[in-house]
Amino acid sequence: EAGVVQSPRYKIIEKKQPVxxxxxxxxxxxxxxxxxxxLGQGPELLIRYENEEAVDDSQLxxxxxxxxxxxxxxxxxxxxxxxxxxSAVYLCASSRTGIKEQFFGPGTRLTVL
Amino acid sequence: AQSVxxxxxxxxxxxxxxxxxxxxxxxxxxxxxxxxxQHPNKGLxxxxxxxxxxxxxxxxNGFEAEFKKSETSFHLxxxxxxxxxxxxxxxxxxxxxxxxxKLIFGxxxxxxxxx
Numbered sequence: 001e002a003g004v005v006q007s008p009r010y011k012i013i014e015k016k017q018p019v020x021x022x023x024x025x026x027x028x029x030x031x032x033x034x035x036x037x038x039l040g041q042g043p044e045l046l047i048r049y050e051n052e053e054a055v056d057d058s059q060l061x062x063x064x065x066x067x068x069x070x071x072x073x074x075x076x077x078x079x080x081x082x083x084x085x086x087s088a089v090y091l092c093a094s095s096r097t098g099i100k101e102q103f104f105g106p107g108t109r110l111t112v113l
Numbered sequence: 114a115q116s117v118x119x120x121x122x123x124x125x126x127x128x129x130x131x132x133x134x135x136x137x138x139x140x141x142x143x144x145x146x147x148x149x150x151q152h153p154n155k156g157l158x159x160x161x162x163x164x165x166x167x168x169x170x171x172x173x174n175g176f177e178a179e180f181k182k183s184e185t186s187f188h189l190x191x192x193x194x195x196x197x198x199x200x201x202x203x204x205x206x207x208x209x210x211x212x213x214x215k216l217i218f219g220x221x222x223x224x225x226x227x228x
Contacts, residue, residue, distance in 0.1 A: 041220055048215075
């Protein structure tokens with residue numbers, strides 16, 4: 001089965017610019033997660049979706065970050081405007097509903113100049 | 114609150130020698146515990162998981178971990194390191210109560226394997 005797909009793999013932007021990341025989960029996985037991984041640290045959850053509903057977005061900085069999963073399949077995470085401190089790897093993961101094991105994509109490495 | 118502490122930020126071993134990566138957890142409930150590995154520029158891959166069945170868990174690539182409730186530990190071991198094992202390893206806890214799907218990651222341990 002195909003894994004979690006993320007694009008782009010790398011993105012370099014200037015501060016104050018917008019940026020968007022895309023994720024396509026494993027087919028049949030209703031739960032989708034976005035994580036932030038800073039250099040030298042473990043991933044931290046930003047938002048979790050069950051189908052098209054965001055069920056946990058408590059860690060998402062809503063002043064500049066937004067996410068959507070309109071049809072309950074693929075998802076987009078947006079930052080507007082980007083700040084220097086947003087430079088990190090953004091990981092997407094998916095799982096079957098009720099199953100704790102999560103499958104991760106390769107991530108998008110964002111550099112904000 | 115749930116948390117994990119990886120006791121070593123960096124471990125260096127010689128190829129063919131045993132590997133020990135240490136992890137302690139804190140959980141109010143009987144947790145689910147995982148070890149994930151992350152190779153450079155690759156996604157996180159599940160090595161093994163403990164979900165309240167056998168306390169000694171065998172994973173992929175010859176890794177195993179033992180759940181010790183009395184010590185609140187879940188250390189990862191491998192009898193003989195291979196060069197391809199060089200990577201970042203994360204110990205992860207997920208609360209068993211409810212089904213939040215939340216994973217809490219440790220800070221990671223970098224494993225270096227010397228020839």
